[in-house]
Amino acid sequence: MGRPLQDAILTGLYDQSYPGHELLGPKLLKNNKNDKIWLTLRQELLTCKSFTWAVAFVTQDMLVPFKVVMADLANKNVSGTLITGDYLGFNDPKVFHELKKIPNLTVKIAQDNGFHAKGYLFKHAGYDTIVIGSANFTRAALLSNYEWSLKVSSKENAALTEQIGKQLSDLKHNSIRLTDAWLRDYESNWVRPVQNKVVKKNISQEIIPNQMQKAALKELNALVAAGQKRGLVVSATGTGKTYLGAFAVKDFKPKKFLYVVHREQIAKKSLESFYKVIGGSRTNYGLLTGHNHDFNHKYLFATVQTISQPDMLATLSKDEFDYILIDEAHRAAAPSYQRILNYFKPKFWLGMTATPERMDDQDVYKIFDYNLAYEIRLRDALEDKMLAPFHYVGVQDYETNGQSIDETTNLRYLVSDERVNYVLKELDYYGYCGEKPRGLVFCSRQEEAHELAQAFTNRNHPAIALTNKDNEKKRSEVVKQLEQGKIEYIVTVDLFNEGVDIPSLNQIVMLRNTQSSIVFIQQLGRGLRKYPGKDYVTVIDFIGNYKNNYLIPIALNQDTSRDQDKARKESTLPSFIGVSTINFSKIASEKILASLDQVKLDGLRQLRKSYQDLKEKIGRPPLLFDFYHYGSTSPEVFANNHSLAHYGKFLIKMGEPLHLSKYEDGVLSFVTKELLNGKRPHELILLKLLLKNKHVSETEFEKALKNYGAYVNGAVLNSVEDILSLNFFDIKQGKTTKKAQYGGQPLIEPINLLDYQLNPELSKALETNADFKKLFIDVINTGLALNKKYNNQKQFTLYQQYDRKDVCRLLNWPKDVSAPMYGYRVDKDETPIFITYKKDSTKKRSALYHNTLENGRSLRWYTRTPRHLSSNEVQRLLNTPDMKIHLFVKKSDAIGKQFFYLGQAVIQKDTVKEELLGPKKKAAVGMNLLLKHPLDMQMYELLFDE
Structure with missing residues (x-):
């Protein structure tokens, strides 16, 4: 552990050029969308031998995730100590009751006056890690607040560790164990601390729309203004959809309004909510239920069981109401609701539901003319508090x-x-x-x-x-x-x-x-x-x-x-x-x-269901971009399905009347299989330019790339031509080539050395076949949308996934050499290395190469066999100046062909060694590859945690 820890400390506190590592090096911890202080504490807990925490404030709302980890640690016989206290009476007695339930946790109560510490010490094999800063053990501090905490690892005999160890030892010595007697005494004297909240004077009792309701009202009012007769709002339970309905009705100003729901209790509660929002005389509000028949009221709240009765409908005119709201609208396909929907002729129908997806395959969206005015699902509602x-x-x-x-x-x-x-x-x-x-x-x-x-x-x-x-x-x-x-x-x-x-x-x-x-x-x-x-x-x-x-x-x-x-x-x-x-x-x-x-999420049966659900939602056959836009099935799933050459083939399977020639099939297959993933936008941008302009100069193309924020150099421009000319794919595959499967002809042709134009046959297909053009443009738009998650200033984006063919393309190689590449390929100045960290079978050839994450810092990697230190390939790898080594890792073969990109790595020269591997003792060269970029905590856990 000595050298890795030393280098990690040096890179964090002295010079970044040292090959440090995330798990050992000093790091400032904070909360943001992709990382939380809790994640670091959790990972330290899961890998430590024991721990001692000194934390003044603990809240019950953080104990549930903590207990999950502690239960797993108990199975490994790992325990720890938490020192907390009664400072300012912040800790609720219930917190102490809950802490006592954790069998592998010793809780001690600090006796020092003004105990306000926030430190977390973890004992590992050969080193310690301390997290010190502003974060108490509360949900807000560890998940959402603006907090700073410093994580530092050091050897047990380091001065810092010794100082902290002595402080904790003294603190433990001066603290008392949490007992039932202490807790009874604390509980009997505890007074809940007064929250210092700014009290705003409520000048008006008027209820005003929240952020979600304002956005929904804007869309609803736009539907009404456009002359639409129906609209649907999808709103998670508890997000205020009843008030939203009241605001919408208030804006519409109907002469007479009907609210339909399936239970009298809800009708009564809704009446009160509408009265709070709209106001006016109480006599304007009435019920139409089994017990009440208030026909003459302006705002009428009815149960479906009552108003759907034929004799009840007969007492009301078809245009009795100019605005009708159906609550729990996912029920609207039922016969009772259908009688209401078929009888009345209001100016506008509003449907509201938390769950429009029906398990009985009834098309709720169709009932409301596919006018989805607004949608707020559970995740959005939780994030918006x-x-x-x-x-x-x-x-x-x-x-x-x-x-x-x-x-x-x-x-x-x-x-x-x-x-x-x-x-x-x-x-x-x-x-x-x-x-x-x-x-x-x-x-x-x-x-x-x-x-x-x-x-x-x-x-x-x-x-x-x-x-x-x-x-x-x-x-x-x-x-x-x-x-x-x-x-x-x-x-x-x-x-x-x-x-x-x-x-x-x-x-x-x-x-x-x-x-x-x-x-x-x-x-x-x-x-x-x-x-x-x-x-x-x-x-x-x-x-x-x-x-x-x-x-x-x-x-x-x-x-x-x-x-x-x-x-x-x-x-x-x-x-x-x-x-x-x-x-x-x-x-x-x-x-x-x-x-x-055991399940295939992306099988044709599942894709058919996704397709039908989205078609039901939008009222037409969805395109790939619709799946992206509505957050439904990932468009890449269609592209990666081996039984589908392109999305048009899927639409044909779904019964859609499409007409495509063999050439058009090949082109759609190419753009779908090779470009849709958006891992590089360059080809998509050029094709989009050529859809608008007959000729595009290289200068115009470069300008468009720069405006888009994508990197530009001669190598990538040449690579784009290799891809769109299909030369990259001119590799034998069985009896034919991939190029032949993709139509056999270039998509673009150079007019001269500096200009681009579409192949005449492609231009003709786009002009004469509307189906083909729609699908072609759809792939381009969807690919550019999917590209948003990538860093277009670089060839590869950290922690995104790539397969070997992607890497060949993004390294600007003229041919797809992914098939014979296996684990790596030493090129002139760039070498991609693909590592499967956990072997599925010891019988497999690759299982001979025991890749290990050395000390949480570097990967032990081996060349193929037989290779010696003197081999040309090894010499080029070790001695080429400025050789860029790109590291791609997946946990096991079970997860498919995609590898996570962990950034560039450098070879630790003093670890290079010729070794004999496997039962046949074949020679290979092993070496440690040190990551240049600190490894993200979640990526470490995903790939390397056992």
Whole structure:
């Protein structure tokens, strides 16, 4: 450890030219969109032998993700000490109660007056890491606040470590252990600190639209102004869509207004909300329900069951209302709603829903003329702080004798004493915000719901089961008991997926298989309404051996991309939505990854479903750019599908009448397979210029590249010509060449040495075939949109993924030599190296090369065999001045052909050594490759963490 640590300290504190590394070098920690102070603390926890923290302030809202890590550490017999205190009475007594639940954590109470420290010490093998700065152990400090903390690693006998060690030793000595007696005394004397909030005088009681509502109103008013008759607003539960409806009606100023909903209770609440916004006489507001028939009121709030009755409709004229709002509009395909929609003729229909996607395949968007006025989904609402944050924890379900819960598990096992005890233990460990639990438990069967409720109650956690067999009156009574604290849990199957508000919920418990992302989000959303004193919701998901486990991270991250690599990353790393956190225990993560390996997210059946969903949403066959624009399936998934030459082929499979010649097929295949990914914009920019102008000079092309922000040099200009002339692809592939598959003819032709023009056959196709032109332009526009995530000032973007062919192209090589390249290719002055870090099989040839991340600093890498120090290839690699070594790494072969770019590396010359590898003792040259760019913490965990 000596030299790596020494170089890391030197690069951080003395001179950046030393080959330091992120994991060891000094670093300023702060919170931003892509990084959080918590991520560093978490990684240090996961890799340390023990830890000691001295932190004055701790809040309960950060303890859930901490407990997930501590549970994993307990399985490795790793423990630590937290020294905190009672300074200013900041720490809520509940914090100490929750800390006591962590078995591998010793909590000590500092006795020093004014204890206000914020330091985190981690003991590793041979070195220590300390994080000191402004960040207390609070959610705000570790996830969102503007904080500075310095991370420094040093040997155990270093002066700094010694000083800190002595301070902590003295602090420990002068601190007392957290005991029940101390906590009782603290609790009895504790007074909640007064928050210093600026109180603004409320000059007016008028309710005004929030940011989301203002944007939605602008779009709705534009629809009305354009003469449209219908519009749909998609708004996550709890984001104020009822008030939005009231603002929209207030702007419209109808002579008579109708609000339709499926429950009388909601109709009454909505009436009150509209009155607060619109005002006027109370006599203007009436109900049309089973108990009230207020026909003559200006603003009428009706239940669908009442107003859809034929005799009721007969009492009202077709143009009775000039504005009608359908709440929970995803129900609008039902016969009762259809009777209303077919009878009345208002000037405008407004539909509002949190979940327009229907599992019964009813086209909600069509009902509202595909006029999606505004959409705010769960992720947006959380980031805009409209909802209560959540801490999601995916834990392993109960397991005995190696057997875990799955879809076929017997009911007797689901409600066994052992499983119930395990579940309650986990619920207690991860806790809840508030004085007592108010939880909603989703299970898989009605019998299970009743037996679990009884089992919870028998263990002093009062619970009642509710199923679809219970009437509305009983449901209301049970919800009331939960809100009043008379019971702790409601156990149900799918009854509470939508339409039920229990704002005080502080725990959501998933004890069932995830059948659909839609239902998962509906159930999660039950607990996210804001409520006084509710800082967060704890969501505990018990993950068994379910085939659909892969849906969990996809649903939580609202990831509709169908990108397998992205889903794998979401299953492995913690993620954040605002200050909400998504955490999986190590075993739960492994179960999800195992499920993901068994499913094909991007199969034709799945793509067909995505296509139909988006077509339903926009009212026409979607193009690739539509998938990008609406955040649906990633366009690259279509491009990477081996059974589809291009998107036009997919449209034909979907029954769309397209007519393409063999040549047009080849061209579309080329632009889709080679350019759509947007990894370099140069070819796309030139093609876009040539669509507008018959001739484009090299000077005009260079100017366009510079205006776009892309790098320009002679090599890349030559490479663009090699690509668009298809010469790059003139490589034998079986009985033909890739060039032949791509139409065989250049897309561009040089008029002279400095000008470009399109191939005449391509020009003719664009002029005469509207289908071809539409698809061709679509690829160009989508490719440029996808390019936004890349740094166009450089050939490669750090931490983006590339395959070997991408690298050949971006290194400006004249031919695609990816097929015979294998692990690397030593060129004149640039060498790409591809490393698969974790070998899937010891039988594979590549498994001979034991690539290791040496001391978290450099990769041990080997040439192919047989190679010697004297080999020409090795000599060129070692002795070419200014040789650029580009390092590409993937964790295993299971993740496909794409490698993450980790930047340039340098060879540590004193580690170069000829070695004999494998059972046949073949010669290879091994060397350490030191990364020039510090390795990002998440990338380290994704690629190298075991």
